[in-house]
Amino acid sequence: MEFEPWQITDDYLGGGGHHTYIESGSYTEDSAGQIAHDTVHEWRHDLGEVIGALLRAGLRIAAVEELPTMDWPAFPDLVPCRQGWTLPPEAPRIPLNFAVVATRPD
Template sequence: MVICPTWGRWAEVVGRLLRPGGRLYVAEFHPLLNSLGPKPAPGEGPELLLRHDCLGGGGPVHRDATHAYTDGPAVEGATDSYEWTHGTGEVVSALTEAGLTVRRLRESDELPWPRWPQMARTESGWWRLTTPRIPLLHGLLAAR
């Protein structure tokens, strides 16, 4: 997830860096994915529960974890991290206000790793929940 509490400034910089006709592709976790806890809290069942805001503006989400979202080794030392939640509309609005044209926005119900035990491998080799189907990733294509 991109950590950026000031989308307007980010979009302005991107707009200046792109040449006319240049393209920006953003692929990131869907806000709903990060609103759901990665695992049940002690004493809870396997249900997926909303644990964090799905829209921005609520301040950072604090995480204390020994692993990042990548497949890398365990994090040593400081394990605290802070992530700012942002809605898809925030990103789209910031880019269009900076003069870019959003050409495509797609959502996917698949992840490259099994975040929850109830996920099943798909034909693509990625993972999805069998039920309910929810957006887990999204990709946005914008141009200057």
């Protein structure tokens, strides 16, 4: 089976501004209509921005890992897996999330 790629509509790289939309639910099951203040503001921050901010704050980066899983089905093609949600097996492997371990110097 051929994987049909997503249509990319927003910049990944930082500096693209914010995205505002109305959403009366969340990623949790049966939450539609449960949120009273439903205007959502999101800012995109690429990996370089996040790591740079941690370094500028004086933290030491101990580890960085890109992950093929997410905690919720943020995209329609994600399938459940042991760690949460991931792309189907026929899809190219791309990072969906990342983890950073940072420590404050003594």
